[in-house]
Amino acid sequence: MSQPQNPNADVLLSAQNLSVRFGGVLAVNNVSFDVKRGEVFTLIGPNGAGKTTVFNLISRIYTPTSGTIDFAAPGGQSGMLRLTDKAPHEIAKLGIARTFQNIELFEHATVLQNLLIGRHTHRRTGLWSEIFFTGKTRAAEIEAREKVEQVIELLDLQHHRESMVAGLPYGVRKVVELARALCTEPQLLLLDEPSSGLNVEETDDMAFWITDIKDELGITVLMVEHDMGLVSKVSDRVLAMSMGAELATGTPAEVQRDPGVIEAYLGSVDDVSSLRRENHPKSHTGASA
Numbered sequence: 001m002s003q004p005q006n007p008n009a010d011v012l013l014s015a016q017n018l019s020v021r022f023g024g025v026l027a028v029n030n031v032s033f034d035v036k037r038g039e040v041f042t043l044i045g046p047n048g049a050g051k052t053t054v055f056n057l058i059s060r061i062y063t064p065t066s067g068t069i070d071f072a073a074p075g076g077q078s079g080m081l082r083l084t085d086k087a088p089h090e091i092a093k094l095g096i097a098r099t100f101q102n103i104e105l106f107e108h109a110t111v112l113q114n115l116l117i118g119r120h121t122h123r124r125t126g127l128w129s130e131i132f133f134t135g136k137t138r139a140a141e142i143e144a145r146e147k148v149e150q151v152i153e154l155l156d157l158q159h160h161r162e163s164m165v166a167g168l169p170y171g172v173r174k175v176v177e178l179a180r181a182l183c184t185e186p187q188l189l190l191l192d193e194p195s196s197g198l199n200v201e202e203t204d205d206m207a208f209w210i211t212d213i214k215d216e217l218g219i220t221v222l223m224v225e226h227d228m229g230l231v232s233k234v235s236d237r238v239l240a241m242s243m244g245a246e247l248a249t250g251t252p253a254e255v256q257r258d259p260g261v262i263e264a265y266l267g268s269v270d271d272v273s274s275l276r277r278e279n280h281p282k283s284h285t286g287a288s289a
C-alpha cells in the first residue's frame with residue numbers, strides 16, 4: 001500500500017470519512033477532521049454522540065467500518081502513516097499517549113514507579129543489555145529518571161513522588177495519570193474527559209496544566225470534554241458531534257453559537273431563545289451549549 005501524503009505540514013492527525021457501526025447503531029457517521037500541530041482540539045457533544053468511539057478509533061481499540069486516520073510520521077520523516085493499518089500496541093511507539101475516563105494506574109505502586117513504567121515505551125535497550133545492566137541500559141535509566149523528574153516538576157507532583165497511588169485523592173491521581181502519559185514524550189496527547197470527577201478548583205488546575213502542556217512542551221492535545229468552561233478556556237478548536245455525526249467545527253465561541261449545537265444540547269433553537277428571554281430579559285449574551 002502506498003504511503004499517504006501530507007498535503008499540509010501543519011496537520012498532525014487527519015481523520016477522513018470515519019464511520020463505525022455496532023450492530024444496528026451507527027456510533028460514528030462519516031466524520032472528518034484534522035488536528036493541527038500545537039493546538040488543543042476538543043470533541044464535545046451530548047451523551048452517546050460518538051466522542052469516545054472516535055478516541056477508541058485513534059487508539060486502535062476499534063477499527064472503523066469505513067474511513068481512514070493518518071498520523072504525521074515521527075522523527076521528521078515526510079508523509080503520513082496510516083494509523084488505521086497499525087496494531088494497538090504500535091500506537092504508543094508512534095508518539096500517541098492517552099488518559100482514560102476512569103483512571104488507569106497501578107494502585108499499589110508509588111507515583112514515581114507509575115511514571116517510570118509509563119516511560120517504558122521509550123526503552124530502546126535489548127533484553128541482554130537489560131539483564132547485564134550494561135552502560136547502554138544505565139544511560140537509558142538515567143534518561144528515564146531525568147524525564148520523569150521534569151514531568152514531576154512541571155505538574156507540581158514533588159510532594160507525592162513516593163506516595164502510593166491508592167492513598168492519593170482522586171484529583172491528584174488524575175494529575176498522575178496525565179504525568180504518566182507525558183513521560184512517554186508524546187507528539188499527540190489524548191485526554192478522555194480530564195475534568196470528570198474533579199471539583200471546580202481542580203478543574204481550574206487541570207485547565208492550567210493543559211495550557212502548560214501545550215505552551216511549554218509543545219504537545220498537541222486532542223480531548224473529549226463535557227465541561228464547557230474548561231473547553232472554552234483551553235481549546236483552540238472544537239468539533240461538536242451529535243448522534244455520531246459532525247454538527248460544527250470552529251473556535252469554542254463559534255461552536256457554542258451554532259444553532260445545530262444549541263438544538264442538540266437543549267432542544268430547538270426557538271425553545272432556547274424563549275428560555276433565555278424568560279430567564280434573562282435584558283441579556284444579549286451569546287448562547288452557551
Ligand SMILES: Nc1ncnc2c1ncn2[C@@H]1O[C@H](COP(=O)(O)OP(=O)(O)OP(=O)(O)O)[C@@H](O)[C@H]1O
Pocket residue numbers: 022025026027045046047048049050051052053054
Ligand atoms: N462497544 C460498543 N458496542 C455497542 N455499542 C457501542 C459500543 N461503544 C459505543 N457504543 C454506542 O455508540 C454510541 C456512541 O457512544 P460513545 O461512547 O462513543 O458516545 P460518547 O459521545 O462518548 O458518550 P459519553 O459522553 O456518554 O461518554 C452510543 O449509542 C453507544 O451506546
